[in-house]
Amino acid sequence: MVVTVQKSREDILKKLEPFQKVFLSGCKSCATTCRTGGERELKEMTKFLTESGKEVTGYLLPEKGCLLPPVKKDLRSLQKAMDDAEVVLLLCCGLGNQVLTEITKKIVIPGCDTLFLGPEWKTELSPAGLINTFEEKCSLCGDCILDLMGGLCPHTLCAKGLLNGPCGGTTKDSKCEVDSDRPCGWMLIYNRLKELGRLDLMKANQPAKDWSKKIKPLHSKAAV
Amino acid sequence: MTFKEKIKAGKFLITVEFGPEKGTETQPFIDIGKSIADRVDGFNVTDLQSAVMRLGSLALCIKLKEAGLEPILQMTCRDRNRLALQSDLLSAAAFGIENMLALTGDHPMLGDDHAAKPVFDYDTVQLLGAARKMETGQDAAGNKLAEPFPRFCLGAVVNPGADPLEPQLMKMEKKVAAGAEFFQTQAVYEADTFEKFIRQAEQFKVPIMVGIVLLKSAGMAKYMNEHVAGVHVPDNYIKRMADAPKEGRVAESIAIASELIGKLKGMCRGVHIMPIGWEKHCGKVLDAAGL
Numbered sequence: 462m463v464v465t466v467q468k469s470r471e472d473i474l475k476k477l478e479p480f481q482k483v484f485l486s487g488c489k490s491c492a493t494t495c496r497t498g499g500e501r502e503l504k505e506m507t508k509f510l511t512e513s514g515k516e517v518t519g520y521l522l523p524e525k526g527c528l529l530p531p532v533k534k535d536l537r538s539l540q541k542a543m544d545d546a547e548v549v550l551l552l553c554c555g556l557g558n559q560v561l562t563e564i565t566k567k568i569v570i571p572g573c574d575t576l577f578l579g580p581e582w583k584t585e586l587s588p589a590g591l592i593n594t595f596e597e598k599c600s601l602c603g604d605c606i607l608d609l610m611g612g613l614c615p616h617t618l619c620a621k622g623l624l625n626g627p628c629g630g631t632t633k634d635s636k637c638e639v640d641s642d643r644p645c646g647w648m649l650i651y652n653r654l655k656e657l658g659r660l661d662l663m664k665a666n667q668p669a670k671d672w673s674k675k676i677k678p679l680h681s682k683a684a685v
Numbered sequence: 686m687t688f689k690e691k692i693k694a695g696k697f698l699i700t701v702e703f704g705p706e707k708g709t710e711t712q713p714f715i716d717i718g719k720s721i722a723d724r725v726d727g728f729n730v731t732d733l734q735s736a737v738m739r740l741g742s743l744a745l746c747i748k749l750k751e752a753g754l755e756p757i758l759q760m761t762c763r764d765r766n767r768l769a770l771q772s773d774l775l776s777a778a779a780f781g782i783e784n785m786l787a788l789t790g791d792h793p794m795l796g797d798d799h800a801a802k803p804v805f806d807y808d809t810v811q812l813l814g815a816a817r818k819m820e821t822g823q824d825a826a827g828n829k830l831a832e833p834f835p836r837f838c839l840g841a842v843v844n845p846g847a848d849p850l851e852p853q854l855m856k857m858e859k860k861v862a863a864g865a866e867f868f869q870t871q872a873v874y875e876a877d878t879f880e881k882f883i884r885q886a887e888q889f890k891v892p893i894m895v896g897i898v899l900l901k902s903a904g905m906a907k908y909m910n911e912h913v914a915g916v917h918v919p920d921n922y923i924k925r926m927a928d929a930p931k932e933g934r935v936a937e938s939i940a941i942a943s944e945l946i947g948k949l950k951g952m953c954r955g956v957h958i959m960p961i962g963w964e965k966h967c968g969k970v971l972d973a974a975g976l
Contacts (some may be wrong), residue, residue, distance in 0.1 A: 540888060548859075555708065556713075619793065620764075620792055620794075620802060620803070621762075621789060621792060621805040621808075622805050623789065623805065623808040624808055624811075625808050625809075625810040625811070625859050626788035626853075626855055626856035626859065627788065627852050627853070627854055627856065627858060629787075629842065629843075629844040629853075629871055630791065630914050631794070631845070631847060631852075631914055631915075632914050633848055633914070633915070638791065638792060638795060638914060639794045639795070640794070641790045647852060648852070651849075651851070651852045660855070663852070663855055664855055664858070664859070666810065666814075666859055666863070667810075668811070669767065669807050669808075669811045669825075670806075670820065672806075
């Protein structure tokens with residue numbers, strides 16, 4: 462899942478300052494799960510923008526904002542609302558933004574920041590209700606070695622992306638020097654491999670990553 | 686004798702760390718270096734220590750070398766990709782600097798410009814491996830180097846106070862395999878912790894120099910206990926620094942450092958003194974420790 466957070470209302474209004482008529486779009490997938498651009502958030506944003514003196518001409522909520530052909534199809538029935546708008550405010554990820562820009566050729570203002578790729582990891586009850594936690598688990602490095610690391614990604618879990626073991630910055634309670642709230646990724650890997658009886662994997666020399674596999678922009682094809 | 690020759694000759698090694706300023710001044714380091722050169726085997730120059738932008742390690746190393754001193758170039762993996770790291774190794778070699786200490790480097794979030802991009806293209810094991818490969822006439826990608834090929838004396842660091850110690854030892858073993866021929870440790874204040882570490886690290890048969898950081902105040906000691914991984918200053922040293930009158934702090938700090946050196950030097954191959962701004966007192970530390 463692509464994890465997003467909404468920009469502050471202040472930032473959104475600043476970006477919308479030159480515009481009066483706004484078309485809104487979200488996504489029924491990731492942005493709904495992240496509570497950044499589902500039905501509820503689109504309604505809340507409509508209310509907020511209206512109260513702030515803007516006119517919302519309509520909104521789109523595709524099943525998956527990142528799939529261009531179906532989004533294009535969904536937009537047909539909303540063509541007038543889109544045409545009436547000076548600008549689009551998008552409440553989902555950077556992929557959804559580019560899909561909409563490609564289709565509409567309008568300025569699509571990101572109402573969210575796209576943070577990372579991560580699963581919905583746990584749901585906890587807090588005073589504010591049920592809270593979902595998303596954690597970054599994969600850095601899309603293009604060169605997967607999870608089998609050698611007990612299923613824990615050093616590129617992602619180590620703040621420095623080290624491949625041959627921890628730096629000297631692991632605190633006494635096995636936290637990272639960068640932030641005392643986050644665990645040292647290498648201690649997680651060490652403990653996991655120890656549990657699996659596979660510390661031999663940690664002793665193996667890991668070569669530096671081949672960045673030529675990540676020359677941007679990448680593309681990929683798949684048979685339908 | 687070069688530092689490498691002294692390692693091979695089995696000499697007890699003494700090194701002192703210099704931390705460049707956030708500016709261009711180098712003369713005080715050269716003057717201090719010259720005043721203790723007859724007793725010090727190598728002068729480490731830190732590489733943007735604490736992830737703070739400042740004068741580079743290579744610049745001060747060149748100045749020290751030109752003054753007839755033996756510099757040890759510290760290189761972190763934080764700020765340069767593999768091209769820049771290897772290029773700086775060649776640059777160092779071109780100036781006759783062969784000693785290099787490989788470190789991961791503090792994360793930019795610990796420094797004074799949090800917005801900086803962390804690089805970490807290589808880790809220390811990979812950096813050591815690349816340096817060794819350059820000695821054979823090839824860069825890391827396997828491309829040929831022009832002769833003369835560089836020669837290096839490669840070092841690395843280890844944290845004896847890490848808990849658990851096993852991951853540190855596993856990485857230490859990889860560093861030795863990659864080419865590290867000497868180790869300098871993180872600050873040590875407890876002989877029993879160091880002894881436990883040495884017992885396990887002996888198997889790697891590589892010279893280890895114990896790290897001595899001069900305590901500047903009780904506050905600094907408490908700060909290190911709180912924030913510096915694997916470092917523990919015992920209460921009695923904190924109390925001694927706290928009880929010392931302001932004008933007696935340097936003397937107390939030197940007394941503590943020399944006592945520590947006395948306890949630890951018999952367990953290892955050398956002492957690495959990190960004065961953290963008190964470079965000018967290193968001579969007195971050596972006097973007090975009888976080195």
